Amino acid sequence: MGAALLASWPWDNLGFYKYLLYGPLVSKAVASRAWEAASPDRWILLLLLLFGLRALTYQLWSSYSNMLFATRRRRVVRDGVDFHQIDREWDWDNFLILHVLMAATALYTFPSLRHLPLWPVDARGLAVTALVHAAATEPLAYAAHRAFHGGLLYARYHSLHHSTRVPQPFTAGLATPLEHMVLGALMALPLAAACAAGSGSVALAFAYVLGFDFLRAMGHCNIEVVPSSLFQAVPVLRYLIYTPTYHAIHHTKKEANFCLFMPLFDLLGGTIDPKSWEMHKKMSAGVDEVPDFVFLAHVVDVMQSLHVSFVLRTFASTPFSVQLFLLPMWPFAVLVMLAMWVWSKTFVISCYNLRGRLHQIWAVPRYGFQYFLPFAKDGINKQIELAILRADKMGVKVLSLAALNKNEALNGGGTLFVNKHPDLRVRVVHGNTLTAAVILNEIPKGTAEVFLTGATSKLGRAIALYLCKKRVRVMMMTLSTERFQKIQKEAPAKYQHYLVQVTKYRSAQHCRTWIVGKWLSPREQRWAPPGTHFHQFVVPPIISFRRDCTYGKLAAMRLPKDVQGLGACEYSLERGVVHACHAGGVVHFLEGYTHHEVGAIDVDRIDVVWEAALKHGLRPA
Numbered sequence: 001m002g003a004a005l006l007a008s009w010p011w012d013n014l015g016f017y018k019y020l021l022y023g024p025l026v027s028k029a030v031a032s033r034a035w036e037a038a039s040p041d042r043w044i045l046l047l048l049l050l051f052g053l054r055a056l057t058y059q060l061w062s063s064y065s066n067m068l069f070a071t072r073r074r075r076v077v078r079d080g081v082d083f084h085q086i087d088r089e090w091d092w093d094n095f096l097i098l099h100v101l102m103a104a105t106a107l108y109t110f111p112s113l114r115h116l117p118l119w120p121v122d123a124r125g126l127a128v129t130a131l132v133h134a135a136a137t138e139p140l141a142y143a144a145h146r147a148f149h150g151g152l153l154y155a156r157y158h159s160l161h162h163s164t165r166v167p168q169p170f171t172a173g174l175a176t177p178l179e180h181m182v183l184g185a186l187m188a189l190p191l192a193a194a195c196a197a198g199s200g201s202v203a204l205a206f207a208y209v210l211g212f213d214f215l216r217a218m219g220h221c222n223i224e225v226v227p228s229s230l231f232q233a234v235p236v237l238r239y240l241i242y243t244p245t246y247h248a249i250h251h252t253k254k255e256a257n258f259c260l261f262m263p264l265f266d267l268l269g270g271t272i273d274p275k276s277w278e279m280h281k282k283m284s285a286g287v288d289e290v291p292d293f294v295f296l297a298h299v300v301d302v303m304q305s306l307h308v309s310f311v312l313r314t315f316a317s318t319p320f321s322v323q324l325f326l327l328p329m330w331p332f333a334v335l336v337m338l339a340m341w342v343w344s345k346t347f348v349i350s351c352y353n354l355r356g357r358l359h360q361i362w363a364v365p366r367y368g369f370q371y372f373l374p375f376a377k378d379g380i381n382k383q384i385e386l387a388i389l390r391a392d393k394m395g396v397k398v399l400s401l402a403a404l405n406k407n408e409a410l411n412g413g414g415t416l417f418v419n420k421h422p423d424l425r426v427r428v429v430h431g432n433t434l435t436a437a438v439i440l441n442e443i444p445k446g447t448a449e450v451f452l453t454g455a456t457s458k459l460g461r462a463i464a465l466y467l468c469k470k471r472v473r474v475m476m477m478t479l480s481t482e483r484f485q486k487i488q489k490e491a492p493a494k495y496q497h498y499l500v501q502v503t504k505y506r507s508a509q510h511c512r513t514w515i516v517g518k519w520l521s522p523r524e525q526r527w528a529p530p531g532t533h534f535h536q537f538v539v540p541p542i543i544s545f546r547r548d549c550t551y552g553k554l555a556a557m558r559l560p561k562d563v564q565g566l567g568a569c570e571y572s573l574e575r576g577v578v579h580a581c582h583a584g585g586v587v588h589f590l591e592g593y594t595h596h597e598v599g600a601i602d603v604d605r606i607d608v609v610w611e612a613a614l615k616h617g618l619r620p621a
């Protein structure tokens with residue numbers, strides 16, 4: 001099949017530079033001081049403003065659609081939006097560039113349109129617009145849509161729009177230039193009629209175009225927002241306004257529900273799916289979903305709090321890093337943090353499916369720094385406890401505690417909750433057995449000696465005890481002889497001499513394998529010999545000061561290949577990769593382990609858990 005005319009965007013290869021296409025209009029507006037009332041180019045400013053608002057309309061609907069904590073019960077298609085779909089819809093706003101070019105061309109061709117009055121929106125203008133929309137735009141859009149479902153037109157054009165599994169507001173933009181040209185022309189009809197009738201105004205144009213976008217985005221939002229009680233009260237309404245469920249049926253079934261916004265035309269054309277209303281009723285009432293596995297995370301810091309799908313979906317689908325465009329949002333994010341501190345409970349932020357089971361990520365509404373405030377401790381434990389009890393009540397099988405939520409000083413690695421509630425059905429897991437396994441498996445075979453900091457911590461102890469049994473000499477950096485000896489006595493007598501206490505970084509100046517469980521200053525890092533590799537399990541990770549050394553990342557694993565609906569990156573990790581403690585919880589669930597994994601790590605289970613992870617298709621990152 002050859003390249004079809006207007007089936008792809010001419011600026012496809014420009015990437016971000018496509019926005020330069022707005023350049024000529026922007027520079028003309030600037031040159032003629034379009035913000036001054038007397039400027040002849042005021043229309044350009046208004047046009048750019050309108051298109052900014054159009055983009056915002058879709059963005060706000062996207063945010064709403066991704067607020068799982070508020071919307072998950074009314075999701076129409078129950079799958080998550082995966083990276084594949086996000087990438088395909090990355091340039092969803094191409095049609096806005098096309099429509100700007102079309103509008104600018106129209107305004108250059110008909111100069112009188114440039115001087116439309118700002119107001120009013122009078123009854124006549126509204127009536128003409130509504131009438132022409134219903135009598136021309138709707139039936140023509142219906143006919144065009146049906147035509148686009150025929151053989152070649154479908155294959156070359158419209159199949160793109162149907163290529164996503166889960167409708168999203170941005171899916172509305174996912175279509176070929178030809179389809180968007182048709183749509184743009186159909187949008188122009190009612191406004192042209194209003195102008196011809198002498199009732200055209202800027203406000204009317206804004207109202208119609210933004211209303212149009214609002215309905216297009218709503219129809220694709222995948223959350224049922226139209227209450228079914230409305231249709232029960234006024235039955236005729238169901239033929240005048242479509243719903244997200246109605247259009248989702250078109251996306252999955254393809255041979256029904258073609259209308260633009262008014263199902264009336266499907267009724268006339270005999271193309272209404274008979275189950276539409278029943279399904280709408282069900283969706284608008286909401287259907288509960290119970291995850292089998294929950295990863296209980298917390299917010300890292302204010303910047304990272306913006307790395308969620310309901311803020312910016314595309315940003316959340318890439319590994320987190322601090323970006324310039326986040327700065328203007330920072331003050332707002334600080335307010336949200338304070339509000340969450342006061343009011344919020346733990347809430348759902350994202351989900352994915354693995355082998356037909358729903359996994360959710362929940363966030364405790366607390367930020368990393370709060371875990372270090374002594375007076376905040378009880379509040380945080382209360383939040384975690386409530387989340388565990390809620391999971392228990394819902395029927396969640398395994399809940400895994402992320403990062404600081406299992407801090408030893410906070411709750412003894414989860415022990416607090418398990419002791420307080422002995423009858424829990426949900427299994428509480430810190431996942432650190434797998435974290436230890438990942439770190440240990442990164443140490444090259446044949447290593448004779450390692451230097452370990454944070455040596456008496458939960459992970460440090462497990463790593464030391466494991467390695468000594470493999471006859472690896474472990475220099476355990478600790479000032480506390482008592483804590484060192486306690487761990488040393490846990491090792492079988494014949495391996496105890498492999499564990500050595502050291503109290504100075506200098507002692508490691510000939511050791512090239514450093515396992516870092518406690519933050520290292522540049523001065524301390526200087527003691528490492530050239531070529532040293534720093535393995536780490538310290539949060540936050542140490543800064544790479546040494547050019548002649550290499551630095552490992554935090555222990556992480558890649559989820560199995562058959563994971564579905566995964567569309568957000570976990571903090572700074574690559575797509576598809578999760579922290580080892582998250583993976584540990586997944587393995588705990590997949591294996592159906594019946595114990596809680598809290599408190600000290602059972603060293604004998606490190607190999608067991610590692611083998612199980614590999615067996616289920618998880619891979620070292």
Ligand SMILES: [Zn+2]
Binds near residue numbers: 171251
């Ligand atoms: Zn659609």
Ligand SMILES: [Zn+2]
Binds near residue numbers: 145149158162250
């Ligand atoms: Zn279609």
